[in-house]
Every structure is written in C-alpha cells, then in structure tokens.
Amino acid sequence: MPMMKSKRFEPIQEIALSSANELSRSMAEAGRRISDLEHQLQQLQTYRDEYVRDSAKTSGAIDAVKLQNYRSFLDRLGEALNQKVRALDSARNEFEKRRAQWSEKRIESESLNRVVDRFRNEEQHAADRKEQRDGDEAAMRLMLIGRLDTGSP
DSSP: OOOOOHHHHHHHHHHHHHHHHHHHHHHOOOOOOOOHHHHHHHHHHHHHHHHHHHHHHHHHOHHHHHHHHHHHHHHHHHHHHHHHHHHHHHHHHHHHHHHHHHHHHHHHHHHHHHHHHHHHHHHHHHHHHHHHHHHHHHHHHHHHHHHHTOOOO
C-alpha cells in the first residue's frame, strides 16, 4: 500500500512548526533587547538631566577648567545617548525583521496544517467508502450464498 499523502507531509509540517517556534523565540529575544536598551537609554537621559540640574544649582563662579570639563562630560554623555539611540533603532529594525520572518513562517505552518488536515479527511473518507463497499460486497455475497442454498432466484 502506498504511503498516504498526510504521512508524507507530516515531517514538512513539523519542520515548519519548529521553525516558526524558533523564530518566535528569536523575536521575543529581540523584544527583550529593545526593552533593555530603552531602559538603559532612559537611565542615561535621567543621569544627564540630573547632572545638568545639579551643576546648575552649584553654578557659582566656575573657572575655565571646570567649565571645559563640564562641557566635555556633557559631550560624552550626548554621544553615549546618541549611541544608545542608534542601538535602539537597530534593535527595533532587527525585531521587525524577525517579526516578518516569524509571520511568514507561521502562515506557512498554518497552511501546511490545513493541507495535512485536508489529506487526513480525504483519506478517512476514502477508508470509510472502502469499508462501506467491502460491507456491501460481503452482504451481497451472503445474500447470494443464501439464495444458492435455498435454491431461490
């Protein structure tokens, strides 16, 4: 008896499902990365704002060296903020890429599920029809045997 279509497609179906699950985990990881970077960016912005506010409170007579150090530190904080923003943008792009891949694979997996289900239904209907035919044939044989034994036409 040849292998049923549903059985031939099941390994493909399982691979697609496994791939969709892996992409889902990858997408979740990318989402956590975004959350971490957003938190780090917020902390850095808060630190910079507090530093500026605290420096403004103590701004009596500032000599040139202190002013230069203050500006230099603010520049470094600004660059660190810019780096975090770029990293966050990159992480968001990566998340969207992974989300698109997951969505595509999920659709593929669901389609394969429907195909396998359809094959299974067709195979079940074919088996039911065969069973009905076999039963009808057996009943017909019994009826014929019964007629032959009684000599009835």
